[in-house]
Amino acid sequence: RKEVEQDPGPFNVPEGATVAFNCTYSNSASQSFFWYRQDCRKEPKLLMSVYSSGNEDGRFTAQLNRASQYISLLIRDSKLSDSATYLCVVTSGAGSYQLTFGKGTKLSVIP
Amino acid sequence: NAGVTQTPKFRVLKTGQSMTLLCAQDMNHEYMYWYRQDPGMGLRLIHYSVGEGTTAKGEVPDGYNVSRLKKQNFLLGLESAAPSQTSVYFCATLSGGGISGANVLTFGAGSRLTVL
Numbered sequence: 001r002k003e004v005e006q007d008p009g010p011f012n013v014p015e016g017a018t019v020a021f022n023c024t025y026s027n028s029a030s031q032s033f034f035w036y037r038q039d040c041r042k043e044p045k046l047l048m049s050v051y052s053s054g055n056e057d058g059r060f061t062a063q064l065n066r067a068s069q070y071i072s073l074l075i076r077d078s079k080l081s082d083s084a085t086y087l088c089v090v091t092s093g094a095g096s097y098q099l100t101f102g103k104g105t106k107l108s109v110i111p
Numbered sequence: 112n113a114g115v116t117q118t119p120k121f122r123v124l125k126t127g128q129s130m131t132l133l134c135a136q137d138m139n140h141e142y143m144y145w146y147r148q149d150p151g152m153g154l155r156l157i158h159y160s161v162g163e164g165t166t167a168k169g170e171v172p173d174g175y176n177v178s179r180l181k182k183q184n185f186l187l188g189l190e191s192a193a194p195s196q197t198s199v200y201f202c203a204t205l206s207g208g209g210i211s212g213a214n215v216l217t218f219g220a221g222s223r224l225t226v227l
Contacts, residue, residue, distance in 0.1 A: 008151075034215065042220070042221070043201055043218035043219060043220050043221050044154070044216075044218055045218070046215050046216075049215070087153070097142050097161065097205055098156070098159070099216065101153050101154040102153060103151065103152065103153035104153060
């Protein structure tokens with residue numbers, strides 16, 4: 001089993017739609033979780049951290065399920081500008097300085 | 112405040128040539144990383160450094176060497192380039208104290224390398 005797995009997509013959704021991405025991880029010792037966004041031919045940038053209690057930032061909601069070892073990202077009211085690749089990222093342990101990246105899920109929001 | 116700067120941004124090499132990619136940061140971060148990104152493969156860690164004078168191997172270190180002689184610079188070298196090293200290379204930095212919600216990776220803009 002790969003350390004971090006994501007559905008590669010692409011997810012093609014109309015503007016205004018709600019879309020959800022899931023990511024599973026294999027290392028039960030992972031402590032920190034993140035979603036990064038990567039635009040075409042650009043560097044990855046932090047979208048949001050994922051906390052055990054779940055967290056929301058505007059149209060974006062991230063959740064963590066430690067028992068099932070997956071995290072999710074929900075995007076409501078999709079905008080054209082949301083088109084990008086979304087990377088799931090987990091650390092290898094508490095206080096760690098090493099991250100493992102998923103391969104990313106590509107989202108295309110269509111007018 | 113430049114953050115993380117990678118040079119060069121683009122480079123075309125012939126098989127067997129050597130080159131060095133430079134990553135420079137002005138944030139006084141302890142940790143520095145070199146990743147490569149290939150279509151369908153995601154980001155893979157080549158080498159990393161936890162401080163000045165230290166380096167360590169990542170997931171795909173073969174064919175690459177690194178040096179961290181100064182805290183602000185992390186160099187990635189290709190001694191004899193191969194077509195399989197055609198990729199986009201990203202440098203990233205992290206402040207000390209481990210990764211947390213408040214302490215995350217900062218990436219450079221990337222270096223696109225083509226080996227013919």
